[in-house]
Every structure is written in C-alpha cells, then in structure tokens.
Amino acid sequence: MTAIRILLVDDHAIVREGYRALLAKQPDLAVIAEAGNTVQAYRQFKNLQPDLVITDISLPGGSGLELIARIKQHTESAAILVFSMHQNPGFALRALRAGALGYVTKSSEPEVLLHAIRDVYAGRHVLSADIAQILALEKLGGQQLALESLTLREFEILRLLVAGKSHADIAGILNISAKTACNCHYLIKRKLGANSDIELTKLAIKLHVLELLA
Template sequence: MPDKDPSPIRILVVDDHPVLREGVTSILEDHADMIVVGEARDGAEAITQFRALKPDVTLMDLQMPVMNGLEAIMAIRADFPDARILVLTTYAGDVQAVRALKAGATGYLLKSSIRTEMLDAIQNVYRGRRHVHGDVAAEIALHIVDDSLSEREVAVLRLVAIGKANKEIARAMSLSEETVKAHLKSIFAKLEVADRTHAVTVAARRGIIEL
C-alpha cells in the first residue's frame, strides 16, 4: 500500500485586515500540505483561537488593536512554549524584529514577500528553524554592535516625535532642560543623526518608536 499522505500543516492567521487574511488563505488553498484552520483580528482573539485550535504555525501581525502581536506572542509562548509563531508585518525595523524574536517568535517575514517567501517560511518555522527575511537580517547584523537607547532616551524621543520642545519634555519627565539636551546628544550619537527630525525618522524605521 502507498504511504499515507502526511497531515497538512495547520495554520492560524492573525491580522486586523480581512483582505490580508483572505490573501494568505487564497495562496495556501493551492497547497495540499498546508491548511488555514482559523483566523483572528487581534492579539486577544489570537490567544483564544490558539488555545482552541492548537495550530502548528501561527502567522502573527504586530500592529493590531485591542492587543498587539508582541503581547500575544508572549502570552501564547508563556502557556505553550513550543508554539511556532511567524511574524508577518510591513515593518522591517531591526529593533522591532529583535523584540519579536526575543518574545518568542520563530520567524519574521515582511508582507511584501508573501507570494515569494511565505511557503518556505512556514515550512522552516514548522520544522523548528528560524526564518528571518533577508532585509531584516541584514539590518540586525548592521546594528548588532550599536549602543541601544536607554528607556529614558526612548521616552524623550517619543515626546520629540509628537512635537514637544525641550522645556515641555523636561516638565513632562521631571528633568532639567540640560538633562534633556544631554539625552538628545546621546540619542543623536547612537543613531548617527544630526537633528531631531532625522532621529525620529530613523527611530521609527528601525522600530525603536511607533509614530
């Protein structure tokens, strides 16, 4: 008798955009070795669906309402340490990618590469291998030896991003203006930028802050 076909990889798709969920499902419908067993619109739904379905691989967006993907990854992995989660996002920032991988994601894929790379990424993650999109991996390698911004520097930068002046930042954080200026000088050096606008742009691109 011929060998029985192996069971398809059972996949949970988590994204707040129905068009993205439909697109992923449409691609996977053509592959008998994979099947979408459930969908979720946010991190809270993802946790509920994961507990009910126990999927082999979860495709997880990061920016979602109610509960974001990072929080969902940590919650799922806390209860299911062997959960295989592949981040599927538009954000190529190295800091955000490292944050997701440290939270327990097994892979990190950009939505722009769904049609060219998603199937291989799912297979790799299912087999317990890491899969990180090439551009993201290059960014991680580029910045791996950089000094990280401190929590206070990130807090200062978030206030800069919403247009706060040094005096307003000092008041909001109970600091002196001189201390705020010192933090900004350190931020500029670490991000290799010369001004506030460029600092915000680079920090957002790398996933250090969200705009």
C-alpha cells in the same frame, strides 16, 4: 500528507483573504482559523491548538508581541511566525525575544513566506533577507561597506552558501535557476574580495552573517 494547521492573525480581513488564498494552493498547508485581534487570536489558539501561528505585530486589543508572549506562556513549544509590514529591525528582535521563530516582512515574495512557514514549523529560525541584512549591518560598525555592496538577493544567497547550501538548493529555495545562483556566487566573491569559498566563509563569519539571531 498531513497539512500544517495554521492560525492566521491580521486585523485586515482583505489581507487575510489574500494570504488564505495563497496558502490554500499548498497541499501541505491549511488555514484552520483566523483572527483580527489579540483576544480572538489567543482564544482560537487555546481552543484549536494549531501547529503554527502567523501573526502581524500591529493588532487591536494589544500588540502582536503581547500575543506571542501569551501564547508562549500557554504552550512553550508553540511555533510562531511574524508576518509584518514593519521593516524596523527592532520589531524583529523584540518578536524573536518574545518567542517567535521567524520574522518575514510583507514586502517579501510569496515564496519567502511559504518557505518560512515550513522552516518555523520544523523548528528553525528564519528572517526575510531585508530584515537579516539590516540586522547584520547594524552589527558591523565600520565594516558596513562590504555588505552594503550586496543586493538583497546576493545577501540571501551569501547566507545560504555559508549555511552549506548548493547552487541547486539555492535555486529551489529562491525560485531562481542554478545558473543564476552560480553567477551570483561569483559576483558575491568579487564584491567582497574573496578569492575562494574558504575566504568567503571566513569573511561571512567575521561579518556575523550567521549570527543574526544571537
């Protein structure tokens, strides 16, 4: 198996050490370089051409947003995942518009980061559930109450259900049991007033659940 070669960018050495240890446990992931600021990060990217860049937004020597833009100018196909403490959806939107494929907050579970890395490497957009829910709520206007009734876990399960994932798929992605996924599916329908999966899908479309990256 060829491991995904990762450049890890964060201005805190202790933070990098922790995430490097997490990624080292994954046989398909390999941190080949680290950087603590935008100048180092861009130089490492040009020299090593990693498969994926994980970067924070707040960095010395310029913001992570500037780094993303520079990297994309150099290599348009570069895969970039933002991993940040900022839960402001404005940061997420700016990062995506700059060229990042994903945005995950540091309050997320480790499994969320690991899945996001593989999704971004595969060319898929990804948002952690907290950011995705905030973005969805901002688009709803007067329809906010329906989604506000869902917990973050339920909201993430709703997104996966509407994306066509089975209970078994959801269980694997979120590290829960298939029974828990099934029970949450039922609770989601009850909270949103959907009598069937067809109604649930129509409601999700109406609430822009699948249009968060548009």
